[in-house]
Amino acid sequence: MSICxxxxxxxxxxxxxxxVPLENVLIFxxxxxxxxxxxxxxxxxxxxxxxxxxxxxxxxxxxxxVQYAVIFAGIYFSALVILDFDLTAxxxxxxxxxxxxxxxxxxxxxxxxAGLLIAVNRPIGLEExxxxxxxxxxxxxxxKDIALTTTTLRGQNGRLVTMxxxxxxxxxxxNYTRSGFIRVRLALVVPRTIPVERARGLVLAAADREPExxxxxxxxxxxxxxxxxxxxxxxxxxxxxxxxxxxxPKVLVSGAGPDTLTLSIGFWIQRIDHRDEIxxxxxxxxxxxxEEDGITGVQIRExxxx
Numbered sequence: 576m577s578i579c580x581x582x583x584x585x586x587x588x589x590x591x592x593x594x595v596p597l598e599n600v601l602i603f604x605x606x607x608x609x610x611x612x613x614x615x616x617x618x619x620x621x622x623x624x625x626x627x628x629x630x631x632x633x634x635x636x637x638x639x640x641v642q643y644a645v646i647f648a649g650i651y652f653s654a655l656v657i658l659d660f661d662l663t664a665x666x667x668x669x670x671x672x673x674x675x676x677x678x679x680x681x682x683x684x685x686x687x688x689a690g691l692l693i694a695v696n697r698p699i700g701l702e703e704x705x706x707x708x709x710x711x712x713x714x715x716x717x718x719k720d721i722a723l724t725t726t727t728l729r730g731q732n733g734r735l736v737t738m739x740x741x742x743x744x745x746x747x748x749x750n751y752t753r754s755g756f757i758r759v760r761l762a763l764v765v766p767r768t769i770p771v772e773r774a775r776g777l778v779l780a781a782a783d784r785e786p787e788x789x790x791x792x793x794x795x796x797x798x799x800x801x802x803x804x805x806x807x808x809x810x811x812x813x814x815x816x817x818x819x820x821x822x823x824p825k826v827l828v829s830g831a832g833p834d835t836l837t838l839s840i841g842f843w844i845q846r847i848d849h850r851d852e853i854x855x856x857x858x859x860x861x862x863x864x865x866e867e868d869g870i871t872g873v874q875i876r877e878x879x880x881x
Contacts, residue, residue, distance in 0.1 A: 603657045610649030618642035631701045636694045639723050682741070686724035689740035693721060698748055704847045707738065708747030715751065715847060731851075751847040756789060756822065759854055760878040761840040762829070763861065769870055771836065775826040777868055778840055781860040782824040787853040789822040789843040839878065 618638045625634035699705055699718050707713045707728070713736055716728040726743050728736040751757055765774050782788050822843040830837035840861075844853050858875055865873055 599657050603653055606653040606657065607650055610646050610653070613649060614642040614646035617645050633694070635701075636690075636721065636723075643723070682739070683724060685741040686739045689744040690721070690723045692744060693726070693740060698744075699726075699750060700752075703750060703752035705751060706749040707743065708749075715850070717848075731848075756843045756845045757847060757850075758841055758843050759850070761842075761854075761858070761861075762876055762878045763826075763838040763840055764835050764874040765838065765865075765870065766872055767831070767834050767836050769836070771828060771838070773868075774836075774838060774865075774870070777864045777870075778826050778838070778861055779824060781864045782840075782842055782857065785853070785857050785860060787844055787846060787849065788824065788857060789845060 618641065621638035621641050622634055625637055629637070693699065699721070701718055701721065703718050704715055705718060705728075706715050713728060714730055714732075716730045716736060718726065719729050719735070720727040721740075724740055726738050726740055728738065730736060763774070763778065783791070785791065824840065824842040827839050827841075828836060829839035842857070844850060846853065854877055858877075861875060862873070865871075
């Protein structure tokens with residue numbers, strides 16, 4: 576068979592890259608950036624449309640889904656049309672490489688699925704105060720962003736903490752915002768010569784003068800707080816009937832030595848973001864009340880073991 580007269584059918588196609596004309600590759604690269612821009616634009620438009628009608632977390636997550644869908648669909652169909660990309664043949668040709676990629680992307684897939692579960696179950700929300708267990712501990716932090724694969728938290732010391740969604744979902748989460756209020760304990764050590772009822776009365780009187788210690792709420796704030804206590808979630812967590820009297824400060828004897836008594840002071844606060852200031856103000860109020868009554872030689876500290 577003579578092949579002298581045969582011509583290369585690809586000879587007229589110019590420069591080829593992997594069997595694809597160079598101009599097609601350039602068009603695909605251009606479309607790649609176009610769809611990245613389109614995805615970001617869709618994100619902004621969806622956020623603008625949903626922010627007034629949905630919680631920030633739901634609006635942000637919905638916008639992110641639209642963004643990724645536009646980018647993925649645009650790039651896939653561009654490759655299909657411009658590069659004549661055959662997904663089935665491509666997947667079959669990957670062989671062992673596809674298995675390696677699958678294993679290497681397992682963590683990403685876990686984080687994406689965890690992000691979806693967080694969006695559905697909503698154990699946390701934007702701007703809520705939480706504490707995340709595990710090592711290292713985050714302390715009390717505020718949720719600033721919930722993305723598809725990660726969640727960003729800001730600590731009270733100003734540090735930003737970025738956690739993979741899978742790690743967040745697999746650890747203990749304390750949600751202070753949704754609990755409505757938190758309990759703080761102080762340990763007061765007084766000389767044994769001081770009558771317990773006298774010390775207790777001074778502490779409770781000081782607590783009654785502190786506006787940030789429950790149940791010291793009045794007016795519209797009291798109505799809102801009463802409504803919070805009647806929510807089904809609150810009634811399930813605390814009791815069938817919850818009222819402000821259950822949140823009154825309590826002073827109990829927790830220890831006794833040869834010369835001293837240790838009183839445990841328990842009280843509830845609502846504003847977790849002002850916790851340190853409230854505790855400091857109450858400590859000073861107790862010390863002032865004791866000194867005015869002539870009681871000296873006391874020690875008082877926050878009981879962090881509770």
